Structures are given as C-alpha cells and as structure tokens.
Amino acid sequence: MIGRIQRPVDFERVLARPSRTRSAHFALHHLSANLAPSAWVAAQLRTGEAELSTGESQPVHKPVEHDPPEVPQGCWLGMVVPKRHAKRSVTRALLKRQIRAAFAERPGMPPGLWVVRLRSPFDRQKFPSAASDALRQAARVELAQLLDRALQSKPKTEAAK
Template identity: 40%
Template sequence: MQRLKTRSQFQAVLAGSTVARTAHFALHCVALDGPAVSNEAAVSAITAKPVLFALSDVWLGAMVAKRWAKRAVTRNAIKRQIYSLSADFAATLPVAAHVVRLRAAFDRQQFVSATSEELKMAVRQELQQLFARAVARSPGLVLKEGTP
C-alpha cells in the first residue's frame, strides 16, 4: 500500500467519487487506469511533470481537518487509526487511490480526553464499517494482484 503525499494527489482523488460514508467519515476513490495515471499524463511527457500515481497499487491518504478535530493529538490519533486499519483491508481494497476524510467532529462531551480508549474504539469501529461498505460496493474494480 502506498501513501498519498502531494496536494495534487489528494485533489485528484477528492475529485473522484465518494464510495462510502459513515456518520463521521467519507471514503473517496478514483480508479487507476494503468501503471502510470495522471490527468496530465499526456502533458507530463512533454513538460516533464511528475506522474501522480507512478505505481499500480492501492494508494491511501487521510484527511483530518482542524475544523473537526481541534487538538493535534486527536488528529494524529485518528490518522494512526486510519492507516493501521487500512493495512488490514489492503488485500481487499481495489487497486485505486483512496482518501479517508473526517467530515464531522466527535462529541467532546462524550470523549473528553483527546486520546481516550473510548475515542480510539469508536473511531476504529466506524472505520471498519467504512472500509466494509467500500469493499462491498466496489466489486467491479480490480483487486490487487494475488488476492482472491
């Protein structure tokens, strides 16, 4: 599994479709057409711009906005949960670029501590639902080679 790193990669995926949603998260996805995918693929050969997705693999990015998680420790804990849980689903996710986006805040009255075990469990449970919905909804996309 590859991680999204550049702003243009995130923008390309967010311009794609929303595959699954839960109360707090949304999963955006854009299919990779070939070994090197880019909206500017034809232009990149001429202008020597780097290709957005150089490898045909599962790509993943996490967006946790300060708007929805005020404390940095909370944002980092949520991102760690996203990346660790996505590793469990890597074999079942289609070869595409994905972005998991936090789209609503967790109630600070219910989860007082920024990194409480209750918050981590709630995030993990909701992410499992998100990835399960995404896998169930995208049977037409190509799975990573060597997976059933």
C-alpha cells in the first residue's frame, strides 16, 4: 500500500533534494527515509514543563507509550500540481489521479518518500479539454516512462559515492 505525504515538513525534506528523474512535464523527487516524527509526540513530551499563567500547575499526564509510535516502512507519495501549470481544478484532479494510478501499477518501488511535481503545463492547443482522454493517456504514458527511468537509475547521491 502507498501512503500519502500530507505534512509540509515532509514535502520540504524531499523537495530540498535534486530530482531523481525528469520528463517534459514532470519531475520525480525521492528520499529514502521515513516521515518526520509527529509533532503531537513532541508536544506530549513538553506538557507540564512550562509555568501556567493561572498560577496553579496542572497535573502532568504521562503518555502510556514512552517511545514515539513507529512509522510504517514503505512508499509515501506526495504530489505537487500547481495552479500556474494546470489552471482548471478538473485538470489538476485528473493529473493527481494519473500519478496515483502510475504508482499503484508499480508495486516494486523502493521504500521512502516520493514526490511527483508538475514542472510545466500541458499544451492547451493540443489538449483543449481539461479532462480529455487524450490528456489522461498522455499523462499516463509520460508518468510510466518517468517511473521506469527512476527504477533503472540509482539516486544521484548513491551514484556519487
């Protein structure tokens, strides 16, 4: 199963690295790590340490688990489809569905955080309809080629070692 990256800190960690592969319209970023620790775990550990302005200190409730919960290993997918490259929400939704479907078709993706970023718009003269079958097929073919290249190539940091 492929999880979804939802927190901005995880997007920032992945997008800070150079793209692993690129195509005419998409860039694929990868970070072979887990999601960042939850913010609520850090907040639970700080509870009760600061003085309260009401004068009386509240009882400190210790969490049952002293260790932060384990983050499941596997693939985590994030998508960046900006409005400046896909003006209509129908087009953005179509591209996001195609990205998810392309990842679902490849169960052998290496674990880690993956972000697919739309880096240039599709030609509106060639694809006048926002949700046409032609646009869907073109995006699917390009994403399949992008993921195939990502599986064949090693990450740039590993190749440099």
